[in-house]
Amino acid sequence: MIKTLLTILPFTFGLNASYAQLSRPEYKDVVDYFVDCIKNTDIDKLDSIVAYPIERPYPIPPIRNKQELKKRYSEIFDDYLTSLIVNSNSTEDWSDVGWRGIMLNRGAVWIDYDGKLITTNHISDKEKAVQQKWINYEKGALHADLKEFQKPIYTIETAQFIVRVDLLEKRRFRYASWSKDSKLSDQPDLVLNNGVRMFEGTGGNHHYKFTNGQYTYVVYANVLGPHEEPPFNLEVSRNDKVLLNQAAILKKLK
Numbered sequence: 001m002i003k004t005l006l007t008i009l010p011f012t013f014g015l016n017a018s019y020a021q022l023s024r025p026e027y028k029d030v031v032d033y034f035v036d037c038i039k040n041t042d043i044d045k046l047d048s049i050v051a052y053p054i055e056r057p058y059p060i061p062p063i064r065n066k067q068e069l070k071k072r073y074s075e076i077f078d079d080y081l082t083s084l085i086v087n088s089n090s091t092e093d094w095s096d097v098g099w100r101g102i103m104l105n106r107g108a109v110w111i112d113y114d115g116k117l118i119t120t121n122h123i124s125d126k127e128k129a130v131q132q133k134w135i136n137y138e139k140g141a142l143h144a145d146l147k148e149f150q151k152p153i154y155t156i157e158t159a160q161f162i163v164r165v166d167l168l169e170k171r172r173f174r175y176a177s178w179s180k181d182s183k184l185s186d187q188p189d190l191v192l193n194n195g196v197r198m199f200e201g202t203g204g205n206h207h208y209k210f211t212n213g214q215y216t217y218v219v220y221a222n223v224l225g226p227h228e229e230p231p232f233n234l235e236v237s238r239n240d241k242v243l244l245n246q247a248a249i250l251k252k253l254k
Contacts, residue, residue, distance in 0.1 A: 021095050027102060030115040031090040038077060038085045043070050051116040057123055058154045059134040059253060078124035084108060134253065141184050145191070146176055153208070155184070156219070156232045158246035163234055164188075165195065165208050165219055173197060175210040175217055192217065214238050219248075 022028055037046040047069060053062035054069070054076070063069050063076075077085075088094065088104055096102045101112045110118040123131070138155075139147050142164075149166035153173065156163050162178045173195030176188040192210040199206045210217040220233040230247035237243055 022091060022102070023096055027094075027096055027113070028090050030111065030113065031094045031102065033115055034109075034111055034117065035085055035088065035090065038082055041073075043073055046117070049111075049115050049117055051112065051118055054117070054119060056127065057131055058250075059138055059152055060127065060131050061134075061253065075124055075126045075130065076120055076122075078122075078126065081108065081120060081122045081124070084122075137253065138184075143185055143187055146174075146184075146188065149174065154221075154232075155251045156234070156248040157251045158234050158248045160246065161234065162251060163219060163248070168193060171197065173208050173210075175208070175219070177217075216240075 022031070034046075034049065036042070037049070043066075047066040050069065053064045055062045056076075063072055085104065085108075094102055094104055096113070101110050101118060103110050107121045109120050109122075112118055135152060138152060146164070146166070148168075150169050151167040153165040153167060155165075157180065160180050162180060162182060162184070164174075164176045164184070166174045166176075168174050172193065175190070175192040175195055177190045178184070178186060178188050182189075190212070192212055195208050195210040197206060197208050205221065205223050207218050207220040216237045218235045218237075220235065222229055222231055222233065230249065232248035232250075233245060234248050235242060235245045
């Protein structure tokens with residue numbers, strides 16, 4: 001099964017404009033079942049086909065269970081997305097894309113071949129407001145030197161470190177790190193402002209690379225892969241010799 005998305009945009013990266021339609025009859029049944037859930041706002045039925053957690057654009061917390069799905073349903077399935085799904089034609093508007101799953105149009109919605117909802121790539125106005133609320137919260141919690149950025153990418157934690165990546169401007173990214181027992185309001189141990197983002201193929205996996213003299217710091221985002229694979233990895237090397245490679249997860253916001 002495809003891993004739940006960590007970010008939204010990379011999953012549509014590299015898709016061809018002339019995508020195929022459903023290649024097997026059984027996929028139509030999978031799509032029709034999902035569409036029926038949305039058409040009838042049947043959250044109980046939808047809950048049975050959700051691959052929790054439903055990741056949302058950072059730093060919005062994911063939807064982890066049925067209770068949260070009920071509470072936040074309208075944040076995801078607003079009038080626009082509901083209409084798009086309900087009025088879709090399962091044989092014309094949905095297509096299976098190899099190992100990536102089944103998508104509506106160019107990735108507005110993704111479900112896997114078992115019918116599990118993976119994610120949506122539509123951000124409602126309500127979610128945009130929630131996202132801004134969390135961004136403001138994060139800015140208030142950060143050290144003064146880190147409060148200026150264009151967009152937060154994510155804050156992760158490994159067994160030893162806390163690492164934060166932010167977009168500064170014009171595809172330039174910032175790396176800040178602390179020891180695991182630190183607070184984000186503390187002075188970071190290391191700040192690098194020369195990061196670049198690189199995609200690994202068309203499936204969505206990508207990484208951020210930062211350099212500091214002989215040292216290289218890479219944060220890998222593992223969007224696709226087995227569920228047992230960690231969502232992130234932090235790798236530190238010196239002159240191409242790996243000194244550290246640690247699994248990481250998103251740091252929970254307080």
